[in-house]
Amino acid sequence: MSLFNRILNKASVDDNFRSRLLDNPKAAITQEFGLRFDEDQDIVVHEETDSTTHLILPPKDKLSVTERSEAKTGAASLDFLKKTMYDPAPPKRPSVSPKERVRLESDDTESLVNTARKSIVRGLNFLQTTVNETGAWHCIRFNVGDPNIPRHFERPPFISAFCALAIQRSKEPVARELYKQTKNYLVDTMEYPGFWRYYRHLPQDLDSSSLCSMVIDTHPWIGLGRNLPRILANRDNNGLFLTWVLNEDEPSVVSPFRMEADPVVNANIIAYAGDLPATKTAQQWLRELVEKDTNLEDASKWYPDPASIYYAIARATVRVQLGSEKFPLILAERILSLRDETSEFENVLQAAQAIVALHNIRQLHNLNVLHQIAYFVDSQQEDGSWPELLAFGDQSLRFGVVGQIGHGSESVTSAFCIEALECLLEALETEGSSGRVNVSRD
Known part of the structure; x- marks a missing residue:
């Protein structure tokens, strides 16, 4: 039951609360x-x-009636796209190979922790130069198969929420200010009663809407759950949540074959909506994906790396218990299996999402925390950023003339690396002395 309905129910049976609600609604609801x-x-x-x-x-x-009509018929699709994207984006910078791993001596833990804190601040200072005055984060849209196809900047609300949730964990003043700016931007781009769209010429979507809702959870529309009825109703015949919200007045430019349920989108909805009857089927689906050791390489239409799926599922477990007490152990095993024969993850973005996921399910002791801190510190570029990597993209377009559309940027990677470093430092601070965190220097 949404908070809105809980308030109505209580006001109908509690005269004292009803009186306080009429007199000072915000204070009564908070109390x-x-x-x-x-x-x-x-x-x-x-x-x-x-x-x-x-x-x-x-x-x-x-949007005006004319704009809405043009969007619905597709006549304004290209125009909307041009307004959303900033052309062109610079070529991708070559990734800098990490320097030789910091040698961990018996007395250098404190020094490494201080270096990690400075690394976080440098990363946040870099992000501050990339987030514009409205609070919008940027991403780069590119063709994975052909790097010669022009790259474009884009600033959809999804990117801002995607990254803001990553830096939310940081208590650094710069992170707090960036988060505040992002909240203002998401409120400005929100459509009643709490929905967002990736591009203006596309329908509203539940991936954007769930992530944005988690960022601005103190806005009354979101806090009172005003968008929940429509979100929870947007399910297929199996009870799984569909990515796109296709109402009669929405653009019909999304092909039917791209309408299928996506595990990351479903996990994000659970993380926002919580444990409700309408989310039970999605919870069971995600639980089975993990417990049955399903090959997740092609499981998501939008997220090519299984680490992204595990990251989203782990975030959902913070809100909802998925499965038995053994579920975190199974999920940790799946995450750790992504490493190569040298026990390294494929790249710094995968490592960041894996570490945050392990932290959320309290399984970070499976990794050497000090070595992971050193890895992120060593991978950071001179300007405080981390390398641009593929974060997500339309996997249904991976074949054919168009090719696979990818999205990512140094800003996106940096936000997740900052989140991972915060998790590693938090683990050292809260559990390092208990023996639950691996801090060996082998």
């Missing part, structure tokens, strides 16, 4: 349910009687 709303957001409660009826009008559409 009773613990949810704090943004200071610049007002809540007004209206009480109907048998002689007074209130009609609540939703806010006006941010």
Whole structure:
């Protein structure tokens, strides 16, 4: 049950709460349910009687009737795309090979921790130069198969939420300021009652909407669960959540073969919505994907790396218990199996997502924490960034003339590397002395 319905139910049986709710809605909701709303957001409660009826009008559409019509018919698709993308993006910089791994002596743990903290600050300072004045993060759209095809900047809300959730863990002042700016941007781009779209010419989608909702969870529309009914209703015949929200007034430019349920999208919805009857089937699906050791290489239409799937599932487990007490152990085994014969992950982005996932399921002791810290410190580039890598892309277009469309940037990789370093340092601080964290110097 959404918070909105819980409030209505309580107000119908508790006269004291009803009175407080009418007098000071925000204070009453915070006191009773613990949810704090943004200071610049007002809540007004209206009480109907048998002689007074209130009609609540939703806010006006941010697109005009003409723009909405052109988007629906596809006539404005290219125009919307040009407005969303910034052309061109610079060529991809060659990745700098990590320097020789820091040699860990018996007394250098404190020094490495201090170096890691400085690395986080350098990374955040780099991000501050890439997030624009509105709080929008950027990504680069490119063709995976043909690097000669022009690369484009893009700033969809999804990217901002994707990265903001990664730096949310950091308590550094720069991270707090970036997160605040991003929240403002996501509020500005939100459509009633809490939905977002990747490009303006595409339908609203649940991947963007669930991630953005988690970032601005103190906005009343989100805190009260105003978008939950539509999100929870957007399921296929098997009960799994579909990526796109295809209403009659939405653009019909998404081909049917791209409508299938995606494990990362379903995990993100669970992380936002929580343990509800409508999410039970998705929970079971994700649990079976992990427990049956399913080959996840082609399991997601949008996320090519299995680490991304495990990352999203692990985040969902913070909100919902997926399976028995053994589930985290099984998930950890799947994550660790991504390493090569030298016990290294494929690249720094995969390592970052794997480490955060292990941290979320309390299985980070399976890795040598000090060596992982050294790896991220050594992989950082001179300007404070980490290399651009493929973060996600439309896997349904991997064949044919168009080729596979990829998305990624140094900003995206950097946000996840910062999150991983914060997890590693947190593990050292909270569990290092307990013996639960591997800090051997072998």
